[in-house]
Amino acid sequence: MDKLLIQGGTPLAGEVAISGAKNAALPILCASLLSSEPLQLSNVPHLNDISTMLRLIAQMGVEVTLDGADGLVLDSRGLNNPLAPYDMVKTMRASILVLGPLLARCGEAKVSLPGGCAIGARPVDQHIRGLQAMGAEIHVEQGYVHAKAKRLKGARIVTDMVTVTGTENLMMAAVLADGETIIENAAREPEVVDLANCLVAMGAQISGAGTDVIRIRGVERLHGAAHPIMPDRIETGTYLCAAAATGGNIRLVKTSAAYLDSVVDKLLDAGCEIATERDAITLKAPRKLKAVSLRTAPYPAFPTDMQAQFMAINCVADGAAVIRETIFENRFMHAVELIRLGADIKIDANNAVVTGVPRLDGATVMATDLRASASLVIAGLVAQGETLIERIYHLDRGYERIEEKLSRLGARVKRVH
Numbered sequence: 001m002d003k004l005l006i007q008g009g010t011p012l013a014g015e016v017a018i019s020g021a022k023n024a025a026l027p028i029l030c031a032s033l034l035s036s037e038p039l040q041l042s043n044v045p046h047l048n049d050i051s052t053m054l055r056l057i058a059q060m061g062v063e064v065t066l067d068g069a070d071g072l073v074l075d076s077r078g079l080n081n082p083l084a085p086y087d088m089v090k091t092m093r094a095s096i097l098v099l100g101p102l103l104a105r106c107g108e109a110k111v112s113l114p115g116g117c118a119i120g121a122r123p124v125d126q127h128i129r130g131l132q133a134m135g136a137e138i139h140v141e142q143g144y145v146h147a148k149a150k151r152l153k154g155a156r157i158v159t160d161m162v163t164v165t166g167t168e169n170l171m172m173a174a175v176l177a178d179g180e181t182i183i184e185n186a187a188r189e190p191e192v193v194d195l196a197n198c199l200v201a202m203g204a205q206i207s208g209a210g211t212d213v214i215r216i217r218g219v220e221r222l223h224g225a226a227h228p229i230m231p232d233r234i235e236t237g238t239y240l241c242a243a244a245a246t247g248g249n250i251r252l253v254k255t256s257a258a259y260l261d262s263v264v265d266k267l268l269d270a271g272c273e274i275a276t277e278r279d280a281i282t283l284k285a286p287r288k289l290k291a292v293s294l295r296t297a298p299y300p301a302f303p304t305d306m307q308a309q310f311m312a313i314n315c316v317a318d319g320a321a322v323i324r325e326t327i328f329e330n331r332f333m334h335a336v337e338l339i340r341l342g343a344d345i346k347i348d349a350n351n352a353v354v355t356g357v358p359r360l361d362g363a364t365v366m367a368t369d370l371r372a373s374a375s376l377v378i379a380g381l382v383a384q385g386e387t388l389i390e391r392i393y394h395l396d397r398g399y400e401r402i403e404e405k406l407s408r409l410g411a412r413v414k415r416v417h
């Protein structure tokens with residue numbers, strides 16, 4: 001298993017390009033199941049989660065063709081197997097995103113339940129309830145969701161909580177339904193908007209994406225389209241945090257601060273100087289960071305996917321901060337590893353009190369989930385001496401060529417096999 005060896009203590013400096021957003025690309029790959037005409041995508045990130053999703057839809061009969069360095073053409077004319085087997089779903093929860101499109105296009109689907117994951121139980125009851133409201137017959141048997149519907153019918157759906165993939169699944173199911181679907185309490189995440197833009201390019205009728213009420217008027221069929229995947233706001237935020245924590249000065253290109261208000265605000269509170277252009281962000285760290293408290297919540301509030309990285313920043317900031325996690329019940333696993341590097345963190349239920357320390361010291365640590373891994377990388381870049389991060393397959397799920405990008409910014413990072 002690959003490990004990441006980091007020699008800490010070098011401020012990041014220079015320019016790096018941000019990749020396409022994993023969390024936009026995953027539902028958009030599933031959107032290809034909705035039409036028998038090709039979907040041409042660009043700015044697709046090279047990530048393990050993307051390869052997993054491509055394998056999953058390929059075994060359903062979708063033809064996948066590479067198109068240049070970061071492009072793909074997906075042709076689901078031959079879609080003939082509306083099945084997502086456990087072996088493929090278990091490694092990636094987002095596989096549940098095939099359920100809505102398969103049901104809408106094939107009238108049936110058999111999708112393995114994703115099960116729990118390291119950061120919490122994460123059920124899919126809202127996805128199932130929404131599809132039932134649209135007339136699907138669903139039963140769960142031997143770990144599989146069996147769903148059937150001759151043609152889904154438009155419905156008014158109010159989700160119990162804001163769910164990102166739930167909103168995306170229901171939106172994809174509704175585009176081919178008979179009549180109008182209204183999703184209330186919908187997720188407002190930019191990735192939901194990117195998916196809606198792609199569906200509209202394919203001929204769907206959607207309004208309100210980006211607000212908490214999305215209206216979808218079903219159409220008979222969708223056609224082919226071309227769509228560029230939006231930049232990854234979490235990758236962007238992670239590099240900004242790495243630069244802030246190391247006292248660096250970096251410029252990120254092929255990205256935008258447009259979806260990062262809450263993160264940029266916290267970095268400003270921490271004392272960073274930030275300049276934004278249309279497709280770039282520059283950050284200059286202060287001599288000493290100030291601790292910043294935060295609370296995670298659905299977009300546009302502070303993203304749970306940036307919580308671990310900010311914990312790493314607070315570990316070396318001036319003062320104490322309280323981090324409150326409200327989305328997932330078990331998302332502080334990075335704290336114990338950060339403590340191994342010398343951090344001062346006290347956890348009480350979903351609150352973490354982080355008191356800044358003058359320095360962290362390198363050690364061997366273990367990555368436990370995707371964003372936890374990112375926080376360990378940031379801490380390793382700051383720590384004196386050598387940090388060895390084990391189980392970095394989590395990192396490869398969501399960060400494209402991370403050691404290469406960090407090296408370009410002057411970090412001393414090496415992948416060891």
Ligand code: UD1
Pocket residue numbers: 023026093094120121122123124125126127128161162163164165166191304305327328329
């Ligand atoms: C998505 C993101 C993930 C991010 C998360 C929250 C993708 C592929 N992943 O995950 O990176 O951390 O949003 O921003 O886009 N819930 C239920 N029942 C459901 C659905 C959700 O109880 O049917 C709960 C979850 O357990 C969680 C909360 O709702 O506590 C929010 O989860 P959700 O927004 O669905 O997360 P994902 O879409 O899985």
